[in-house]
Amino acid sequence: MPHSFKSKSSNTSFSRPSNATTTSFSTPTDSYSATFPYSNHVQEPPKFKVLIVGAGIGGLMLGYCLERCGIEYVILEKMGYLQVPKSTIQLTANTLLAIEQMGLLPEVMRIAKPVSCVTLRKHNMAVVGKLDTLYCKERYGYHSLVVKRTEFCDILIKRMGSHRIQWNRKVLEVVNGNAGVQCRCANNHVEQGDIIVGADGAHSAVRQNLYRSLHGKNFLPKSDTEDLKFTQNAVMGMTNPLDLDVYPAVGARFTECHIIIGKESPYTMWINSTAGNRINWCVTGPLLTPDKTTQNFKVSEFGPEAVEAVCDLIHDLKIPFGGTLGDLIAKTPKDCITKVLVEEKHYKTWHYGRTVLIGEAVHKFASFSGQGAEQAIMDAICLVNLLNAQKTYGLHEITKVFEAYQEERSPVTKAAVQVSGQVANLLNSQGFSSEFKRKVVFNLPNWVRTSSVDKMQVRPMLDFLPKIEDRGTRSIKSAYSIRSF
Ligand SMILES: Cc1cc2nc3c(=O)[nH]c(=O)nc-3n(C[C@H](O)[C@H](O)[C@H](O)COP(=O)(O)OP(=O)(O)OC[C@H]3O[C@@H](n4cnc5c(N)ncnc54)[C@H](O)[C@@H]3O)c2cc1C
Numbered sequence: 001m002p003h004s005f006k007s008k009s010s011n012t013s014f015s016r017p018s019n020a021t022t023t024s025f026s027t028p029t030d031s032y033s034a035t036f037p038y039s040n041h042v043q044e045p046p047k048f049k050v051l052i053v054g055a056g057i058g059g060l061m062l063g064y065c066l067e068r069c070g071i072e073y074v075i076l077e078k079m080g081y082l083q084v085p086k087s088t089i090q091l092t093a094n095t096l097l098a099i100e101q102m103g104l105l106p107e108v109m110r111i112a113k114p115v116s117c118v119t120l121r122k123h124n125m126a127v128v129g130k131l132d133t134l135y136c137k138e139r140y141g142y143h144s145l146v147v148k149r150t151e152f153c154d155i156l157i158k159r160m161g162s163h164r165i166q167w168n169r170k171v172l173e174v175v176n177g178n179a180g181v182q183c184r185c186a187n188n189h190v191e192q193g194d195i196i197v198g199a200d201g202a203h204s205a206v207r208q209n210l211y212r213s214l215h216g217k218n219f220l221p222k223s224d225t226e227d228l229k230f231t232q233n234a235v236m237g238m239t240n241p242l243d244l245d246v247y248p249a250v251g252a253r254f255t256e257c258h259i260i261i262g263k264e265s266p267y268t269m270w271i272n273s274t275a276g277n278r279i280n281w282c283v284t285g286p287l288l289t290p291d292k293t294t295q296n297f298k299v300s301e302f303g304p305e306a307v308e309a310v311c312d313l314i315h316d317l318k319i320p321f322g323g324t325l326g327d328l329i330a331k332t333p334k335d336c337i338t339k340v341l342v343e344e345k346h347y348k349t350w351h352y353g354r355t356v357l358i359g360e361a362v363h364k365f366a367s368f369s370g371q372g373a374e375q376a377i378m379d380a381i382c383l384v385n386l387l388n389a390q391k392t393y394g395l396h397e398i399t400k401v402f403e404a405y406q407e408e409r410s411p412v413t414k415a416a417v418q419v420s421g422q423v424a425n426l427l428n429s430q431g432f433s434s435e436f437k438r439k440v441v442f443n444l445p446n447w448v449r450t451s452s453v454d455k456m457q458v459r460p461m462l463d464f465l466p467k468i469e470d471r472g473t474r475s476i477k478s479a480y481s482i483r484s485f
Contacts, residue, residue, distance in 0.1 A: 047072065048071060048072060048194050048393050049072040049073065049074070049192075049193035049194050050062075050066055050071060050072065050073040050074075050193060050194070050195055050196075050197060050387075051073070051074060051076065051181065051183060051191055051192075051193040051195070051196040051197065052073055052074065052075045052076070052196075052197045052199055053075075053076050053171045053183070053196065053197065053198050053199060053200045053204075053205070053206050054075070054076075054077060054078075054198070054199040054200035054201060054204075054359075054361075055075050055077035055079075055082075055153070055157075055165050055167075056153075056199060056200075056201055056359065056360070056376070057089065057149070057152065057153060057359070057372075057373045057376050057377060058199040058358045058359025058360070058361075058376030058377070058379060058380055059075055059077075059197070059199030059200070059358075059359070060075070060153055060156040060157065060160075061156060061376065061377045061380040061381075062197060062199060062358060062379075062380035062383065062384065063075050063156070063160050063164055063165075064102070064156045064159055064160050065102075065380055065381060065384035065462060066384055066387075067159070067160045067161075067164070068102065068462065068464070068465065069384060069388045069462070069464045071384075071387060071388065072193075073164070073193075074164065074165075074166060074191060074193070075164055075165045075166065076166050076169040076171055076183070076185065076191060077165055077166065077167050077168075077169060078168070078169065078170035078171070078186075078200075079167065079168070080167045080168045081167065082150055082153055082154060082157070083150060086149070086150070086236060086237065086238055086336050086337070086338045087149050087236050087238060087280060087282070087338070088146045088147060088148055088149055088238070088272075088274050088280045089146075089147050089149045089152065089370075089372070089373035089374075090115075090144060090145065090146060090147070090370035090373070090374065091108070091112070091144070091145045091147050091373070091374060091377075092136065092140070092142065092144045092145070092374065093136065093140035093141050093142040093457065093459055093472060094374055094378065094456070094457065094458055094459055094460075095374050095377045095378060096108075096141070096142040096145070097141065097142070097459040097460075097461060097468070097470060098377070098381055098459075098460055098461050098462060100468055101461050101462060101465055101466075101467070101468045102462065102465065104155060104156075104159070107155045108145070108147060108152065108155065109145075110275070111147055111148045111151040111152065111155070111275050111276075112145040112146060112147040112148075112275055113145065113146050113253075113254065113255040113272075113273065113274055113275050114137075114143035114144065114145055114146075114253070114254050114255070115133050115143065115144040115145065115146055115254065115255055115256075115257055115272075116132070116133065116134055116254035116255065116256055117130050117131060117132045117133055117134070117256055117257070118130070118131045118133065118256075118257045118258075118259065119131075119256055119257070119258050119259070119320075120259050120261070120438060120442045121258055121259065121260045121261070121320060122260070122261060122263065123260060123261065123262050123263040123264070123265070123317075123318065124263075124318065125260070125318060125320055128261075128438060128439055128442055129438070129439060129441070129442025129443040130442065131442060131449065132446070134254075135446070135450065136453075138473060139450065139454075139472060139473055139474045140453075140457060140459070140472040140474060141459075141470060141471035141472035142471075142472075146255055146257070146272055146274055146280070147275075148238075148274055148275060148276070149373070152373075166189075166191075168187065169185045169186075169187070169189060169191075170185055170186040170187075170205075171183050171184070171185055171200065171205050171206065172184055172185060172186055172205065173209060174196055174205075174206055174209045174210070174355060176196075176213075176352075176353040176354050176355060177354075178395060180192055180193065180194055180354070181193055181194065181195060181196045181353075181354040181355065183196060183206075194354065194393055194398075195354045195355070195356065195393075195398055196354060196355050196356075197355075197356055197357070197358055197383070198210070198355065198356070198357040198358070198361045198362075199357075199358050199359050199361060199376070199380075200361055201359070201360045201361060202228060202341075202343060202345075202360045202361070202364045204357065204360075204361035204362075206355060206357065206361065207347070207357055207361050207362065209355075210349070210352060210355050210357075211224060211225070211349065213352075214349065214352060219349075219352070220349060221348045221349065223347075223348060224347050224348050224349050228341075228343040228344065228345040228364055229343060229344050229345055232284050232285060232342050232428065233284070233285070233339055233340075233341060233342065234282055234283065234284040234339065234340050234341075234342050235282070235283050235284075235307075235310050235311070235314065235337065235338070235339050236280070236281065236282035236283075236337070236338055236339075236340065237280075237281055237282075237328075237329065237332040237336050237337035237338070238274065238278050238279070238280045238281075238332065238336050239278050239279045239280075239281075239328050239331040239332045239336075240278065240331050240332070240333065241276055241277045241278055242277050242278065242279060242331060244277060247273075247277075247279070247321050247322075249273065249321060250273040250277050250278070250279060250321070251273075251277055252273070255272045255273045255274065256272065256273075257270065257271075257272040258270070258271045258272065258319075258320045259427060260317070260318075260319075260320070261427065261435075261438070262285070262317070262430075265285070265317065266285045266430060267283050267284065267285035267314060267317060268283070268284050268285065268427050268428050269281065269282070269283045269314075269317055269319070269325070270282040270283075270284075271319055271320065271321075279321065279328055281319075281325065281328055281332075283314045283317070283325070284342055284428055285314075285428075306339070307334055307337050307339070310339065311326075311329050311337070314329075315329065342366045342424065343364050343366075344364055344365060344366055344417055344420070344421050344424070345363070345364045345417070346362075346363045346364075346410075346413060346414045346417040346418075347362045347363065350362050350402070350405070350406040350409075350410060351399075351402035351403075351405070351406060353395070353399075354395065354398060356383070356402045356405065358376060358379035358380060358383060359372075359375070359376030359379055359380075360372055360376065362379075362413075363375060363413040363414070363416070363417055364417075365416070365417060365420045366420055366421065366423075366424040369420035369423060369424060370420075371416050371417075371420050375412075375413050375416055378409070378412070378458065378460060379405075379409055379413075381460045381461075381462060382405055382408050382409050382460065383401075383405050384462065385460075385462060385463045385464075386401045386404050386405055386408075387401055388463065388464050389463065412458065416456075426438060426441065454474055457472070457474060457475075457476050458476060459472070459476045
């Protein structure tokens with residue numbers, strides 16, 4: 001059962017600073033000005049306003065869905081700009097149906113490549129097994145797509161209008177009151193609204209604020225006080241457009257995702273072509289932290305010297321396009337190479353009071369598992385459907401919406417975190433037994449594989465937009481639907 005605060009949240013005032021006024025549950029429009037400690041940014045109360053922290057895929061998709069249903073929102077992002085392209089995300093029928101419904105599919109197709117198969121190889125490029133993915137189009141309605149991450153964010157920003165995002169707004173503190181929520185940013189800017197959505201990634205400041213407060217009240221389950229489970233480091237990059245005479249496979253309509261398991265080296269490599277004749281590469285392994293000091297270990301992205309040191313370690317790895325990874329590194333701008341921590345965690349506490357978490361703030365997947373972006377998008381769709389179905393927004397109604405959201409999404413994302421952890425373990429471990437397991441998994445009969453993918457089909461749509469035809473021949477297990485409270 002997902003952790004929730006059904007009984008407590010409806011009659012407890014939450015996390016209010018000592019100078020905040022005590023008010024009983026009320027509609028958000030009635031008492032804005034007097035309840036908060038920060039008063040340098042007083043604004044007219046809108047009808048209902050959502051504060052979204054983080055302009056990653058989860059926050060942007062949430063913003064765009066709110067835009068479409070006419071709920072007021074603002075996105076606060078700590079960075080000053082959209083980051084350079086460093087990686088891709090995977091989108092499948094589970095999100096493409098809603099993306100088509102929103103009218104975004106033609107633009108997404110321009111920055112995407114459909115995936116034909118996932119091929120497992122040994123260090124010498126010998127094929128261990130191949131998982132065909134072409135069947136997805138007929139069975140689920142869409143090919144699996146590899147999509148450039150930054151460009152996908154860009155599509156959402158253009159559609160919602162860049163005025164919706166406040167850049168350079170690092171959120172430091174969140175204050176919940178009965179009549180609204182307020183957050184303070186690093187540059188002393190203060191923003192207030194009716195609810196706050198922490199879409200600020202794996203090391204979410206909104207989550208940390210919320211959990212600190214709940215911990216003080218003994219409301220936090222023990223597992224939520226524990227750190228994310230770190231497994232290893234990953235280095236990833238995306239090349240500049242490549243010469244098709246040298247890399248002809250890169251120009252093909254479909255991309256093949258290659259996974260290469262190291263033998264003498266402890267590295268596993270993920271590599272595939274992307275739209276725009278680029279190659280996206282990622283290497284994981286335990287030796288990718290050149291300086292194992294605590295400080296370096298904790299920093300999720302590192303500077304140019306460290307990039308060079310790590311690239312030296314993986315330079316000689318062979319790649320299926322011919323040559324070595326060093327050839328691709330030479331064609332990858334340094335600021336398009338990044339290190340991320342491969343971490344996993346599924347939290348039990350998703351909301352309290354006027355605060356709710358989505359995306360990697362509440363479920364962190366191994367970055368190459370292909371789940372992170374999709375699950376964040378599905379969180380956003382579910383939450384907006386539930387918010388939009390609501391007619392009044394008192395704290396009681398908001399709590400009901402958040403409970404329904406967690407009830408819907410938590411079991412799905414918990415199972416996905418578990419599966420992605422198992423896959424990461426399978427692909428990153430060495431030794432005979434791991435080799436044997438990989439061989440079995442990558443040579444499973446099609447019906448076994450498809451039946452497990454069938455079980456993951458949800459394909460939600462936005463309830464307030466006209467429905468579109470679901471072309472998949474395989475029916476959907478469950479879909480989010482309008483609820484009323
Ligand atoms: C470099 C990189 C490569 C990835 N590669 C893949 C991949 O290949 N495949 C895949 O499926 N997934 C990948 N992912 C994960 C995927 O992009 C995320 O799962 C997806 O974007 C959903 O995450 P999110 O929106 O919840 O959080 P994120 O994408 O992490 O976005 C969080 C946002 O919040 C902002 N933020 C953080 N703290 C604050 C604060 N205090 N105040 C204001 N803003 C804040 C951050 O700057 C960021 O923009 C990658 C992620 C990264 C970072």
